[in-house]
Amino acid sequence: MKLIAFDADDTLWANEPNYIDVKLKLCEMLSHHIDEETLSQRFYDAQIRNLAVFGYGAKSFMLSMIETAIELTDGAITGSEIQQIIDTGRKLLDFPVDVLDGVGEVLETLSKNFDLMVLSKGDLFDQESKIARSGLGHYFKHVEIVSEKNEQTYQRILHKYKVQPADFLMIGNSLKSDVLPVVHIGGRAIHIPFATTWAHEMVTDEQLTGKSFTTLGSVRELLELLENVKKTA
Missing domain, CATH: 3.40.50.1000 (HAD superfamily/HAD-like)
Structure with missing residues (x-):
């Protein structure tokens, strides 16, 4: 060889456990808007749809979280909730390896x-x-x-x-x-x-x-x- x-x-x-943890936090944040099963499926759909545009990785994951939150709340999600999603997703960029x-x-x-x-x-x-x-x-x-x-x-x-x-x-x-x-x-x-x-x-x-x-x-x-x-x- x-x-x-x-x-x-x-x-x-x-690596994957960190993403699973952030996704669970997203479900918790949006639990008063949508059930976890629906959110998980729609979030996965957003991720796959965005691969061709944003590729793989933490940044694409974060953008898909924001997009999913906006879609599933019909735009009712607040700016502070979006900021919370960003802050949670940002942890994917510096977690201990x-x-x-x-x-x-x-x-x-x-x-x-x-x-x-x-x-x-x-x-x-x-x-x-x-x-x-x-x-x-x-x-x-x-x-x-x-x-x-x-x-x-x-x-x-x-x-x-x-x-x-x-x-x-x-x-x-x-x-x-x-x-x-x-x-x-x-x-x-x-x-x-x-x-x-x-x-x-x-x-x-x-x-x-x-x-x-x-x-x-x-x-x-x-x-x-x-x-x-x-x-x-």
């Missing part, structure tokens, strides 16, 4: 023998800030922040670094973003599930049929797996 890439959010550090167990140890070991990359999608400022706050940046030779993870994105990155798909390994928690596109272009992928997954990142069993990739229970299992591969090569 010439290049090993790691997803960031919910692979290197916990909780590096997942074993990540530092694994990166330290792998960085001695491989070129490592952070390959994450989302807002550039937000992602760069989390990388800096994580204290993991020095392990990575390359950092790529992209607007979407699809086959075209991976092909562009591999072309940029002059790496063939067969020499590339992607590691992440999302089957949709970190595994399937890489497998489709002939690369290798390792899926390390996180406790919670955003609905937008879900895939069907049919999409996984016939796809070859490895699933690990934790990032700590990665070193043993790569060592076994090395021995049998």
Whole structure:
């Protein structure tokens, strides 16, 4: 392998729980306007609708919260309530980065023998800030922040670094973003599930049929797996 890439959010550090927490606070703030089930569905619809305009990340999340609040209250939401939503959402931009167990140890070991990359999608400022706050940046030779993870994105990155798909390994928690596109272009992928997954990142069993990739229970299992591969090569 010439290049090993790691997803960031919910692979290197916990991220989704922070978004879930902010969404619950939004439900609490608007509980006197609308029931939680309706709000959750309309908020999800707003998020998906806004991806093409605002992309992924905290800022897009905040704008979708405000838009949902205005729509569901028929414009009756007050300025102070909107400010409360902004203040709550702003916490997503500076929350303490909780590096997942074993990540530092694994990166330290792998960085001695491989070129490592952070390959994450989302807002550039937000992602760069989390990388800096994580204290993991020095392990990575390359950092790529992209607007979407699809086959075209991976092909562009591999072309940029002059790496063939067969020499590339992607590691992440999302089957949709970190595994399937890489497998489709002939690369290798390792899926390390996180406790919670955003609905937008879900895939069907049919999409996984016939796809070859490895699933690990934790990032700590990665070193043993790569060592076994090395021995049998």
